[in-house]
Every structure is written in structure tokens, then in C-alpha cells.
Amino acid sequence: MKCSFYSGLIQIVSGDLQTSKTSEVLKILQQVTDPEIPVLSLQDLGVIRQVDVDDDHVIVTISPTYSGCPAMDIMEQDIIDILEKQGKENGLPNKVKVKTQLSPAWTTEWITEKGKKELLKYGIMPPSKKGEIMCPQCKSKKIELLSQFGSTACKALYRCKDCLEPFDYFKCH
Amino acid sequence: MTAIYNYVLNLADNTLILGQRLSEWCGIGPFLEEDLALTNTALDIIGQAQMLLKLAVELKGEGTVDELAFIRDQHQFKNVILVEQSNGDYAQTMLRQYMMDVYHVHLYSVLSSSKQQQLAAIAEKSLKEVLYHKERSELWIKRMASGTDESQQRLQKALNFLWHYHHELFENSDEINELVQQGIAAKPDELHNKWEAEVKTLIASLPLEIPVTGWKATGGRAGHHSEYLGKILCEMQFLQRAYPNCEW
Numbered sequence: 001m002k003c004s005f006y007s008g009l010i011q012i013v014s015g016d017l018q019t020s021k022t023s024e025v026l027k028i029l030q031q032v033t034d035p036e037i038p039v040l041s042l043q044d045l046g047v048i049r050q051v052d053v054d055d056d057h058v059i060v061t062i063s064p065t066y067s068g069c070p071a072m073d074i075m076e077q078d079i080i081d082i083l084e085k086q087g088k089e090n091g092l093p094n095k096v097k098v099k100t101q102l103s104p105a106w107t108t109e110w111i112t113e114k115g116k117k118e119l120l121k122y123g124i125m126p127p128s129k130k131g132e133i134m135c136p137q138c139k140s141k142k143i144e145l146l147s148q149f150g151s152t153a154c155k156a157l158y159r160c161k162d163c164l165e166p167f168d169y170f171k172c173h
Numbered sequence: 174m175t176a177i178y179n180y181v182l183n184l185a186d187n188t189l190i191l192g193q194r195l196s197e198w199c200g201i202g203p204f205l206e207e208d209l210a211l212t213n214t215a216l217d218i219i220g221q222a223q224m225l226l227k228l229a230v231e232l233k234g235e236g237t238v239d240e241l242a243f244i245r246d247q248h249q250f251k252n253v254i255l256v257e258q259s260n261g262d263y264a265q266t267m268l269r270q271y272m273m274d275v276y277h278v279h280l281y282s283v284l285s286s287s288k289q290q291q292l293a294a295i296a297e298k299s300l301k302e303v304l305y306h307k308e309r310s311e312l313w314i315k316r317m318a319s320g321t322d323e324s325q326q327r328l329q330k331a332l333n334f335l336w337h338y339h340h341e342l343f344e345n346s347d348e349i350n351e352l353v354q355q356g357i358a359a360k361p362d363e364l365h366n367k368w369e370a371e372v373k374t375l376i377a378s379l380p381l382e383i384p385v386t387g388w389k390a391t392g393g394r395a396g397h398h399s400e401y402l403g404k405i406l407c408e409m410q411f412l413q414r415a416y417p418n419c420e421w
Contacts, residue, residue, distance in 0.1 A: 067298060068192075068220025102224070103294035105301060147206030148309050149213040157206060173301055 021053040024090045025060070025083065032082055035074045036152055039118045042075060046110025049101055058083055058092055061099045063106040065173075066153045108173045124155065125169040135160035136167050176348040177289065178232045179251065180358055182241075183394055184280075185225035186252035189242060190402070191273055192219035193409050194260060203263055210309065214270070217302040224295045231291070243413035247403050248396040255338035255390070257401045264327040267313040268335055272372070274307035276342050279367045283359035292357065311375065318379035325380055332376075333384045340389040343368070 029048060034040045042048050042062070050061035060079050064072045076098045083096040108127040111119075116126035123136045134141045140162035150157040155168040195215035202208025226238040256273065260266045281303060284296035317324040343365035352358035376383055392398070412419055 064220075064298075066217055066220060067224055067302060068216035068218070070216070102291075102298045105294075105298045107301075147210050148305070149206075149210040151209070153213045153216055157209075171305075173305075 021092060022051050024092060025051045025053060025058055025087075028082055028086050028090065029060070029079065032075070032078045035071050035078070037119070037122065037124065039122045040111075040115050042079070044112045044115030044118065046108075046112065046115075047075065047106060053092065056093050057095045057097055058087060059097045059099060061101050063101050063104075063110075065106050069153055071152075106173075108170065111170075119170060123167060125158070125167060127170045127172045129172055133158065133169055135163060135165065137165050138163040174232065176351055177357060178229060179348060179394075180352055181225055181229045181232060181292065183251040183253075185222050185229055185241075186250050187256050187273070188218050188225060189222035190250070190252045190405060191256040191269075192216075192222055193405055194256065194258075195266070195270070197260055198266065211266075214306050214309070217299075217306070221295070221299045221302070224298070228291050228295065239413065243410045247398050247406055250396065250398065250402060250406075251394050252398075252402075253338070253341040253390075254393040254399050255335065255341065257393075257399060257405060258335065258338065259401060261331065261334075262327055263313075264317050264324065265331040265335065267310055267317070268328060268331040270306070271310035271314050272335065272339055274303055274310050275368055275371050276339075276364070277303040278307050279364050279371075280359055283364070287358070288356040314375065315379065318381050329381055332381055336384050337386065337388050338390045339368070341391055341393055344391065344394060346394075 026043070026048075029051075030041055030043060032042050034042065034045055037045075045065070047062045047065060048060060049063050050059075052059040052061075060083070062072075062075065062079070079098050080096045083092065084094055087096070088094050109129075111127065119126040120136050125133055125136050132141075133143055135143055135158075138160060140160050142161040143158050144161060145156065146159050146166060147157040149155070150168040154170060154173065156171050157166060158169050159166045192215045195211055195218065198208065199212045199215070200208065202211055222242075223238060226241050229241060230236050230238055255269060258265075258269060278300070281296040281300040285293055285300060287293040287296065314328070317328045319325070343361040345361045349358055349361060353360050373383070
């Protein structure tokens with residue numbers, strides 16, 4: 001029994017009792033957000049790649065965003081904590097493992113449309129493949145790059161030339 | 174087994190020591206944005222070191238990542254001498270960074286299809302990061318070379334100093350040849366050619382000159398380091414040495 005995600009789509013591989021357990025895990029995990037961007041769930045960020053449930057374990061496979069991102073350890077612990085806490089009452093095994101998968105490498109293309117909207121609302125310009133970057137505050141396209149890295153490794157720092165506010169841009173990766 | 178362990182440990186130590194050196198700029202960067210950018214670069218590189226050290230531990234089947242980073246003494250480190258050189262001024266730091274970024278881009282491009290699957294996965298992941306680092310360090314080289322007289326002179330001075338350290342990145346050995354034959358490692362000669370072609374093209378387009386002498390640094394892979402490594406380890410390993418197994 002497997003449940004995999006590609007490009008934000010959920011593919012249920014088999015449809016038995018185990019599948020409903022997997023959906024239960026996913027439902028619980030919706031509450032876990034990126035510790036640095038609390039409006040973005042790990043599922044919308046695209047780091048949760050697979051969920052397996054067997055008789056004794058819940059195994060969650062995640063792909064790290066950046067190799068040195070310190071938020072990854074916190075995400076891992078948050079996944080374990082919430083599943084240990086809420087899993088039992090939902091009929092899930094209480095042993096939880098988090099596996100890390102490096103390949104295929106995480107890409108910002110795995111951020112869901114919903115995730116991108118949340119980012120913009122929160123004041124972070126979501127990744128744009130066409131490079132159409134605008135100010136999340138006043139939506140002006142007159143912007144300038146201040147630094148190739150912003151407050152975290154995944155972002156770059158820009159400034160709006162109209163409203164003069166600096167803002168973070170979630171880089172394409 | 175020993176061959177691949179040594180190979181991975183060399184790559185791991187290059188990133189670990191480079192990341193540690195870059196971290197020294199944290200809080201004292203030339204301006205705030207640059208401080209943030211360089212320490213974020215350091216973070217990526219230390220992340221790569223963690224993945225590579227983890228692979229080294231798995232290959233050996235004993236020890237831990239922390240033991241490799243914090244308990245080994247300098248003669249057991251296999252990094253090239255280039256990465257342990259002092260940060261110097263910003264020209265020296267960014268030139269060393271550019272030299273390592275170009276190396277890592279070509280290295281990881283080849284290793285992404287290594288027959289050692291874990292190594293290939295680490296390379297695939299890291300390649301995306303180092304491409305961005307290179308974009309940044311290359312911009313700095315262009316900016317400093319064609320900036321003021323002083324920035325050009327400082328960069329030329331850095332080039333005169335660091336150039337002789339790059340050869341060590343491409344040293345060959347029976348062990349590495351064996352790994353190349355097995356489709357695991359990148360061919361040092363080919364990497365060297367790609368590196369030189371790219372770096373020399375950039376330098377030729379700028380008011381900079383490559384220094385000419387026959388001197389080449391060597392020995393890091395065999396554990397013969399410059400005086401700097403001991404000092405780096407004093408700082409990096411202090412906590413684990415003073416308070417063994419300390420966690421926080």
C-alpha cells in the first residue's frame with residue numbers, strides 16, 4: 001500500500017483499508033506547517049512525498065528543500081509529534097518514522113497552487129518560472145533585487161520601487 | 174570499499190571546511206545583505222557536508238557523522254588545502270568561493286549519474302544549490318575586477334595567492350582511477366579541463382592575469398595540511414572536545 005505525490009497530485013496506489021489509514025495520516029499532517037512560513041503546510045510545500053502504513057509503523061517520506069535548511073529537523077520532529085499524539089485515536093500505529101529521500105530532488109514546482117496563494121497573501125512572492133516577480137504588497141512590477149539570498153536559503157530579497165517596501169521572493173529551485 | 178570511503182570523505186571534508194570558513198563571516202560581512210547571502214551559502218555547503226559524511230559513515234558501517242566532524246584530528250582530514258586558506262579580504266573569500274563553485278558544478282554534474290546511487294542522489298540535490306552559488310560568486314568576480322582600482326588590485330592579489338592551490342582538486346590516484354572505471358567517480362583530468370576552460374575564459378574577459386610559477390599545493394588528501402587547519406579545528410571542535418557527547 002502506497003500513496004505518492006507528484007507535482008502536488010495525490011495518487012492512491014491501492015484502494016483498501018490501508019488506503020483509508022493513509023488518508024487519515026494525510027489529514028492529520030495538514031496541520032503541520034513550515035516552521036519559518038507558518039501559513040504553508042508541508043503538503044503544500046511539497047516536501048511530503050509518500051506515506052506508508054503497516055501494522056506497527058507510520059512511515060512518512062520527506063524530501064528536503066535545501067541541504068542545510070535547519071527547518072528540516074523541526075519539520076521531522078513536528079511530523080513525529082503530531083502523529084504520535086493524534087494517530088492513536090484515529091486507529092493508526094503509534095510508532096512513527098520519517099525517511100528522507102534526496103532523489104528526485106525537491107523543486108519549487110512541487111509547491112501547490114494553494115500554497116502559492118498562501119505565500120502571496122502572507123507577503124512572500126511565490127516562485128515564478130517566467131520570472132514575473134511583483135510586489136506582494138502593492139502588486140507593482142517595478143522591483144529591484146537587493147540580495148540573492150533573503151531571510152532564509154530558499155528566498156531572495158527584493159524591493160518595490162513604487163511602495164518602497166522590501167519583500168522576500170521564494171526562489172525557483 | 175576503502176577507495177570509495179576515501180573519495181567521499183575528501184568531498185565531505187572539502188565542503189565541511191569551506192562551510193566552516195564561510196561561517197566566519199557571519200555577523201561581520203561587508204554589509205547586511207551580503208552577510209545574509211554568504212552565511213546562507215555556508216549553510217547549503219554544510220548541508221552537503223552532512224549528507225556526504227552520512228554516506229561515509231554508511232560506507233564504513235561504523236561511527237557517526239558527529240564523530241567524523243568533531244573528533245578526528247587534522248591528519249585525518251582529507252580536504253584540499255585551498256578550502257582551509259584564511260578568508261583574507263572579501264576578494265580572497267569570493268575568489269576561493271568562485272574556484273570551488275565552478276569545481277562543484279562540474280563535479281556534481283558528473284556525479285549525478287554515478288553508479289553509487291546515494292552519491293548520485295546527493296550530487297543531484299547539491300547541483301541545484303551550487304549553480305546558484307556560482308551565479309553569485311561569478312558576479313562578484315566581474316564586479317570586483319572591473320570596479321575600482323583598489324578592488325581590481327585586491328582581486329589580482331587574491332588570484333596570485335590562490336591560483337596555485339586549485340591543482341589539488343584534480344589530483345589523480347590509483348584509487349580514484351579504479352572508481353572511475355567502475356562508473357562511481359568523476360574523471361579528474363576531464364574535470365580539470367572543464368574547470369580551466371571555464372575559469373580561464375572568465376579571467377581572460379576581465380582585467381586580470383593568471384600568475385605563472387611552477388609551484389602547486391599538494392598533500393591535503395593525504396592529511397598533510399597547512400597551519401590553518403589546526404586552528405579551524407580548535408574552534409569547530411571545541412565543544413565536543415571540552416564536553417564530550419554534549420547536545421543542545
